[in-house]
Amino acid sequence: MEFENSASAMTLPKASGEAVDEDRRGFVKKLTVTALTLGIGGAVVECGRFLKPNVLYEPSRVFKVGELSRFAIGSRTVIEGRGIEVVRERDGLHAISLVCTHLGCLIKPVENDPEVGYVCPCHGSTFARQGEVLGGPAPRDLPWYEMYLDHTGALVVDASKVNQKRTKLVV
Numbered sequence: 001m002e003f004e005n006s007a008s009a010m011t012l013p014k015a016s017g018e019a020v021d022e023d024r025r026g027f028v029k030k031l032t033v034t035a036l037t038l039g040i041g042g043a044v045v046e047c048g049r050f051l052k053p054n055v056l057y058e059p060s061r062v063f064k065v066g067e068l069s070r071f072a073i074g075s076r077t078v079i080e081g082r083g084i085e086v087v088r089e090r091d092g093l094h095a096i097s098l099v100c101t102h103l104g105c106l107i108k109p110v111e112n113d114p115e116v117g118y119v120c121p122c123h124g125s126t127f128a129r130q131g132e133v134l135g136g137p138a139p140r141d142l143p144w145y146e147m148y149l150d151h152t153g154a155l156v157v158d159a160s161k162v163n164q165k166r167t168k169l170v171v
């Protein structure tokens, strides 16, 4: 009787040890699968990010500025956020850059001055109404951009193309 008791006492810890081993193996297996899953998932995400170009998308340089009726003859209209001004005169329209040719500051239109059309707040360059440099460190005239009327009658400025000949859009 005593022997049987000691035998059962011997087998019980052994069975319990196997159960502990099984639990440990299961835990290590789950840990391995989890680590592999996270590793592979991370690698896939990183590959996806690598394949996607890391660029900042700028707004299109071809944009509508509104219906023709928005621009009365004799008006000068600053297009907010685009760095241009649309000028309408009797003989046509043109779009002129408001970005200083010195270091790129946004210049300010000057009203009621027959000579100076624009002044740069940064270093004081001045430009004529047609964009020619009058004074200051700016090295070049303000460029004009191409513009046209689209099929809906909206005025479109193409700021990717400089209007080299400075021709006005006749409407």
Ligand code: FES
Residues within 6 Å of the ligand: 100, 101, 102, 103, 104, 105, 120, 121, 122, 123, 124, 125, 136, 137, 138
């Ligand atoms: S940025 Fe306009 S004068 Fe310098």
